[in-house]
Amino acid sequence: MRHTYAKSLLSTVFVITALAANAQNSNKENSPYSRFGIGEQRNGVNTLLKGMGSISSAYTNPYAVNTDNPASYASLLLTTYEAGGEGSTRTVQGGTDKYRTGMATLSYMNVGIPIGKYAGMSFGLRPVSRVYYSLNDTTAVDTFGSAIKSYEGDGAWNNAFIGFAGKYKGFSLGFNFGYTFGKIDNISSLEPLTTSEKVVSSRFATYTRVGGISWKVGAMYEHALKKSLMIRGGGTVTLSQTLNASRDQYWLSYNNYSSQLDTAHQSRKVKGDITMPLSYSAGIQLAGNDRWVVGIDYTGANWGDYKSYGTTDSLASSTYKVSVGGEYTPNPASMRKYLQRVTYRLGAYYGTDPVELRNTQLDYYAVTAGLSLPFKRNTSRIHTSIEVGSRGTKTNGLIRETFVRFGLGISLNDKWFIKRKYD
Numbered sequence: 001m002r003h004t005y006a007k008s009l010l011s012t013v014f015v016i017t018a019l020a021a022n023a024q025n026s027n028k029e030n031s032p033y034s035r036f037g038i039g040e041q042r043n044g045v046n047t048l049l050k051g052m053g054s055i056s057s058a059y060t061n062p063y064a065v066n067t068d069n070p071a072s073y074a075s076l077l078l079t080t081y082e083a084g085g086e087g088s089t090r091t092v093q094g095g096t097d098k099y100r101t102g103m104a105t106l107s108y109m110n111v112g113i114p115i116g117k118y119a120g121m122s123f124g125l126r127p128v129s130r131v132y133y134s135l136n137d138t139t140a141v142d143t144f145g146s147a148i149k150s151y152e153g154d155g156a157w158n159n160a161f162i163g164f165a166g167k168y169k170g171f172s173l174g175f176n177f178g179y180t181f182g183k184i185d186n187i188s189s190l191e192p193l194t195t196s197e198k199v200v201s202s203r204f205a206t207y208t209r210v211g212g213i214s215w216k217v218g219a220m221y222e223h224a225l226k227k228s229l230m231i232r233g234g235g236t237v238t239l240s241q242t243l244n245a246s247r248d249q250y251w252l253s254y255n256n257y258s259s260q261l262d263t264a265h266q267s268r269k270v271k272g273d274i275t276m277p278l279s280y281s282a283g284i285q286l287a288g289n290d291r292w293v294v295g296i297d298y299t300g301a302n303w304g305d306y307k308s309y310g311t312t313d314s315l316a317s318s319t320y321k322v323s324v325g326g327e328y329t330p331n332p333a334s335m336r337k338y339l340q341r342v343t344y345r346l347g348a349y350y351g352t353d354p355v356e357l358r359n360t361q362l363d364y365y366a367v368t369a370g371l372s373l374p375f376k377r378n379t380s381r382i383h384t385s386i387e388v389g390s391r392g393t394k395t396n397g398l399i400r401e402t403f404v405r406f407g408l409g410i411s412l413n414d415k416w417f418i419k420r421k422y423d
Contacts, residue, residue, distance in 0.1 A: 036315065370407070
């Protein structure tokens, strides 16, 4: 019965986060830039790491799961259950126009398991990308005058994975093997403003579903500089991978004064491929006395390799991201002063986005902060994070997004495979 409370609490968190994921259907965050490529990429690391700028390449924690670098699994000491949710608000500005939008959703679900003293494994579900946009514009058409041009999109990609890692002295090596799946729907339409019954509207719809094997390799090395000071280096590589896709397309025409639809073109279950780019990361961290960690990360991806059904999109040839951050726990062993056991985090990041429009590659940046609140006399913790930042620009007729993201997660620790002393 020692861990019954933890398992009950975990079940509650899973239910809450699942409800939050379903709530997306009525509470979605409108992002025009998610129209391109695979949509807006989502950060799949846990809430703990988000609070410190997501410096995940060289980070290990014996009581939390770093799924961004699978080599970290070898450092797990206890079986760890994790779940997290995310809420965000976004202000979109273009010219003189401005609007706000927001959402709440499931962020991740992980389980990490130590395998002896020098190995570990993890499995779970991570987000990859999300798509939701709804845009209207008025345009002039020679044949019938003014019309409303609309663009709508919806969908998401996720990754279910299992990973293993082993350690020899200070060197760790691990990998994640997973299945990436999801769908993206893109719809555009042209509706004339004229009242003539002879003028018809048109709609073009594409529904793309994807499913395919994915994998990632990670490595870490740690070395004691002195008794109370440790240096760690780490990195990951994901080679370019091809995912299977199935696509339905419809070209429709209709009259606003009748319910009749005419199908000019229809194709269903057209098989194809989506090629994902090579990506990589590297980082270095200093850690002291189990009380503090500081580090820096660099990640990159070759988006010039991206193709969907053999065609490219409005994407840059490459992207990068630089992250810095750290954490500090005043006294992890304190039993009388609760605030001494709380972990405080700060971080920041800057990067370039895959989307490139009008010869302008988008960039983004944010500052982050977070807390880990421990349970009484237990290694389990509740994690919080906040990210405040910006994406895009208002120059060249583009739009700028400012955002605030809130994260709430939990790590519950348990010990499996305890040998019984009494029957």
